[in-house]
Amino acid sequence: MLPLTGLKVVELGHYIAAPFCTRLLADLGAEVIKVEPPGGDPFRGWGAKHNGHSVWFSVHGRNKLSVTLDLKSEEGKRRVKALCARADAVVENFRPGYLERIGLGPEVLHAANPNLIIARISGYGQDGPYRDKPAFGAIGEAMGGLRHLTANPGQSEYPPPRCGVSISDDLAGMYAALAIASACWGRERGNNAGKVLDLDLVSSVFSLMEGMLPEHGLFGWVRQPAGAAIPTAAPTNTYPCADGKWLCVAGNSDLIFARLMALIGRPELAADPRMATNGGRCEHAAELDAAIADWTRTLPAKEAEALLEGAEVPCSRLYDIADCATDPHFLARGMVQKVADPLLGEVLHPAPPFRFDGIAPAEMIRWPGRAAGADNDHVFHELLGEAR
Numbered sequence: 001m002l003p004l005t006g007l008k009v010v011e012l013g014h015y016i017a018a019p020f021c022t023r024l025l026a027d028l029g030a031e032v033i034k035v036e037p038p039g040g041d042p043f044r045g046w047g048a049k050h051n052g053h054s055v056w057f058s059v060h061g062r063n064k065l066s067v068t069l070d071l072k073s074e075e076g077k078r079r080v081k082a083l084c085a086r087a088d089a090v091v092e093n094f095r096p097g098y099l100e101r102i103g104l105g106p107e108v109l110h111a112a113n114p115n116l117i118i119a120r121i122s123g124y125g126q127d128g129p130y131r132d133k134p135a136f137g138a139i140g141e142a143m144g145g146l147r148h149l150t151a152n153p154g155q156s157e158y159p160p161p162r163c164g165v166s167i168s169d170d171l172a173g174m175y176a177a178l179a180i181a182s183a184c185w186g187r188e189r190g191n192n193a194g195k196v197l198d199l200d201l202v203s204s205v206f207s208l209m210e211g212m213l214p215e216h217g218l219f220g221w222v223r224q225p226a227g228a229a230i231p232t233a234a235p236t237n238t239y240p241c242a243d244g245k246w247l248c249v250a251g252n253s254d255l256i257f258a259r260l261m262a263l264i265g266r267p268e269l270a271a272d273p274r275m276a277t278n279g280g281r282c283e284h285a286a287e288l289d290a291a292i293a294d295w296t297r298t299l300p301a302k303e304a305e306a307l308l309e310g311a312e313v314p315c316s317r318l319y320d321i322a323d324c325a326t327d328p329h330f331l332a333r334g335m336v337q338k339v340a341d342p343l344l345g346e347v348l349h350p351a352p353p354f355r356f357d358g359i360a361p362a363e364m365i366r367w368p369g370r371a372a373g374a375d376n377d378h379v380f381h382e383l384l385g386e387a388r
């Protein structure tokens, strides 16, 4: 049995943040009822279509029931209240104040179910001077401090790279899932605090800034961008190879550093007192990076990777999605699942990344995302008991 079997969750979500939170809860076994506008979540229009259906939604909507209703209609509001009355939690990611404006704010939902946990995900949070501003994931990266760090030093004419996926939505969604699980734990033990949970994109990213804030507070330091490197550990960087590919190498512990220097034929650097500690190596990171790159440039990435693996130095080529889909380790761990999707045919899904002993990864993908409103009949008539 999946760990969250029996937990009932309503999603009033769109795009990524709230739907990602409920995807995690659904993968873990919760019953998730996703409420979509009559035309479907706008996210269904993102990425490729096949047979007229969204390919991304096969993953994004998996293990969920989909109902369509107009939140602003009387019938829609009545149904949302009825769904919340039988639920443990509701997750939403509208702009702060939207639910209140249409008459579905926390007071109304708690009148329908006093024990309901209401998780709210927004760009900036439910209070503070920016609360009313709309936001997408890129804004979380920008204001949370991440985008400043991913810039390449010396390339100020190029915009600092975006992190390829909507990482701030995913982070806020993960935090929301953890917050919901925590609130459920508290509620089971009579702790009535924490029924309205407030998560936001910019704080979710900001919370990951490691030691930068205490350093700033104590010393006034402002961490500067380091591109593919990181100023607090060395040597660790991404190095060019003979075949034009990139290799990520993390040789930043004393023992691993010594093995790495021996492998690349520079044992004198391992013996150099300047390089004896991580702090010293950080000061001389450019010299170490140049030595490692001199070695990687002589070999195709796969060969360099194999030699580094032989020396037990953490490393990886930079995988694209085709590499991920065919890698023997991901395959052996069940990370690439073939799912029979009635709308799309056979579709590859990434398995949930958590493992519970006794539960196979495939068991966590109960069904792929369905068409908008596919479960209207089941939910409205069987679960809510409306007359046909």
Ligand SMILES: CC(C)(COP(=O)(O)OP(=O)(O)OC[C@H]1O[C@@H](n2cnc3c(N)ncnc32)[C@H](O)[C@@H]1OP(=O)(O)O)[C@@H](O)C(=O)NCCC(=O)NCCSC(=O)C(=O)O
Binding pocket: 014, 015, 016, 017, 018, 035, 036, 037, 038, 069, 070, 071, 072, 093, 094, 095, 098, 121, 122, 123, 133, 134, 135, 136, 137, 138, 166, 169, 201
């Ligand atoms: C995503 C948003 C920027 C979208 O902003 P807006 O388009 O201005 O919408 P609002 O939040 O104000 O929500 C009101 C609109 O929701 C629509 N709406 C949605 N579902 C329904 C249903 N079921 N019924 C009726 N109306 C609905 C409707 O058109 C409303 O507009 P009316 O006609 O006015 O009533 C914002 O919701 C937001 O900041 N959310 C919090 C942060 C977040 O989650 N961002 C997106 C993550 S995805 C992402 O960031 C990324 O991919 O990158």
